[in-house]
Amino acid sequence: MALSNDIISQQNLNINSGQKSIALSIQCFETWRKYIYDLCGIYYQDNKKYLLESRLLKRINFLGLNSFEEYFDYVKFSVSNGAEKKYLYEAITINETFFFRNQPQIDAMMTAIIPEIMAQGKRKIRVWSAASSSGEEAYSLSISFFEVLKPKFPALEMEIVGTDISNAVVETAKKAVYKEYSIRNTPSYYLKKYFKMSPAGFELVPHVKQNIQFKLLNLYDDIGMRGMSSFDIVICANVLIYFDQNSKIKVVNHLYNSLNRGGYLFIGYSETLHNISKSFKIVNFPKTVGYKKE
Ligand SMILES: C[S@@+](CC[C@H](N)C(=O)[O-])C[C@H]1O[C@@H](n2cnc3c(N)ncnc32)[C@H](O)[C@@H]1O
Numbered sequence: 001m002a003l004s005n006d007i008i009s010q011q012n013l014n015i016n017s018g019q020k021s022i023a024l025s026i027q028c029f030e031t032w033r034k035y036i037y038d039l040c041g042i043y044y045q046d047n048k049k050y051l052l053e054s055r056l057l058k059r060i061n062f063l064g065l066n067s068f069e070e071y072f073d074y075v076k077f078s079v080s081n082g083a084e085k086k087y088l089y090e091a092i093t094i095n096e097t098f099f100f101r102n103q104p105q106i107d108a109m110m111t112a113i114i115p116e117i118m119a120q121g122k123r124k125i126r127v128w129s130a131a132s133s134s135g136e137e138a139y140s141l142s143i144s145f146f147e148v149l150k151p152k153f154p155a156l157e158m159e160i161v162g163t164d165i166s167n168a169v170v171e172t173a174k175k176a177v178y179k180e181y182s183i184r185n186t187p188s189y190y191l192k193k194y195f196k197m198s199p200a201g202f203e204l205v206p207h208v209k210q211n212i213q214f215k216l217l218n219l220y221d222d223i224g225m226r227g228m229s230s231f232d233i234v235i236c237a238n239v240l241i242y243f244d245q246n247s248k249i250k251v252v253n254h255l256y257n258s259l260n261r262g263g264y265l266f267i268g269y270s271e272t273l274h275n276i277s278k279s280f281k282i283v284n285f286p287k288t289v290g291y292k293k294e
Contacts, residue, residue, distance in 0.1 A: 024053040028068045041220035041247030055091045086167045097133040099186045108285035110148040124157045128231045131239035132162030135173025142208040163217035173214040176204040225254040238268040252277045265291040
């Protein structure tokens with residue numbers, strides 16, 4: 001994107017606490033918004049302009065660049081653009097999560113869905129935490145599996161895959177060490193049994209980690225998504241809210257294809273598949289719903 005004098009004149013190059021304070025013009029916001037949308041389906045609404053501005057600004061200041069236009073060129077055209085996308089994803093995503101965020105969903109899986117799948121003769125359940133952020137959702141499932149199902153069905157196995165677009169959170173997930181904030185909703189009984197205190201924080205015990213792998217995946221990437229298949233349960237929670245209608249349809253269609261027949265999709269508490277997909281059967285569980293692939 002060429003830097004017109006016009007745009008440069010809109011920049012307010014104040015020096016504030018050693019950091020440049022520059023403005024994101026409407027025109028440049030549109031350019032960034034389209035670029036981000038095409039990359040990963042996240043659609044920044046007009047009222048989120050300030051959020052995008054402040055998040056990109058941190059990276060711009062870190063790199064010592066002078067404008068949002070300059071950073072756009074840096075991401076898009078510089079030889080290091082592959083590497084820079086990693087930082088861009090970190091800047092534009094919201095990674096809020098915590099352990100046991102949606103207990104009714106976990107209860108539905110442990111008490112109804114997995115026994116239903118086991119009734120088909122299966123002894124290995126495959127679960128995908130799509131957009132797993134720093135891993136709390138995936139580890140909550142693993143803890144629940146070891147607490148609720150493994151004692152009753154010792155031969156049962158659960159394999160969990162956690163994926164996210166942001167490298168920083170995937171690395172945190174692999175480390176499996178958490179601060180107080182993440183465990184604020186965790187029963188103290190679980191804290192004693194499944195975590196050990198280390199100077200770095202609350203660290204998960206080895207056996208609840210060994211059945212989980214974390215990797216990078218962009219839910220908007222058709223090729224990567226085609227590689228995700230044969231899951232019994234997919235949880236894609238609190239990420240569709242950042243997408244627009246078309247990207248939701250595209251992603252949910254991939255999630256449908258990633259499931260085995262008889263498998264279930266769960267989404268966030270405040271999310272819906274209304275006007276997104278008619279392929280699933282809605283199944284009610286206490287205080288939650290699951291979307292079944294029949
Ligand atoms: C708010 S967190 C939700 C984490 C967890 N599922 C939960 O409900 O607690 C949303 C996550 O979605 C990820 N995300 C956003 N867009 C994505 C995309 N296109 N592909 C994969 N992950 C994405 C973000 O990096 C972030 O970690």
